[in-house]
Each structure stands twice: as structure tokens, then as C-alpha cells.
Amino acid sequence: MKLLSLPQPPNPSEPRYRTNLLAWAQAHYTWSQQVVGLLQDHSRVNDAPCANPVLPTDTVATVINAFTQKGLLSPTASRNSNV
DSSP: OOOOOOOEEEEEEEESEEEOOHHHHHHHHHHHHHHHHHHHHHHHHSOOSSSSOOTSOHHHHHHHHHHHHHHHHHOOOOOOOOO
């Protein structure tokens, strides 16, 4: 799974934006375009199918392998817990 980190939006309190509303609107527009692009890119990666369709006859190992390749499971995960 691809993690998403969004950029910070423009701060309207910055000196360059305090007196120039158009500059702030343009910066906000540019930021919005970046965020939409990042969301679309990450959605394509995260929403893509794991692998070949999982059939009822597939083994658990096949399903785990598909999830691991997708990044939904860690390859180093362990079922042992020291609770």
C-alpha cells in the first residue's frame, strides 16, 4: 500500500498574501491541483487489484502472497505475540 503525505496548504497569514488576495488564491489553486494529482496517483496504486483473482480453491498461502506483493501485509509479519 502506498502511503500518502499531502503538502501543507498556503498560509493566508504570510506577508506576501496579506495584501494580495489574488496571489493567495493562485497559490491555493496550485496547491489544490497538487493535492488532487496526488490523490489520483495514490488511488490508482492503492485501488488496483492485488493480483490475479483469488479463487475459492486457492490456498491461504496464495492469498497471503498476493496481499504481501500488494503491500497490504508485511513480509516480516509474525503471528507470534508476546502478550
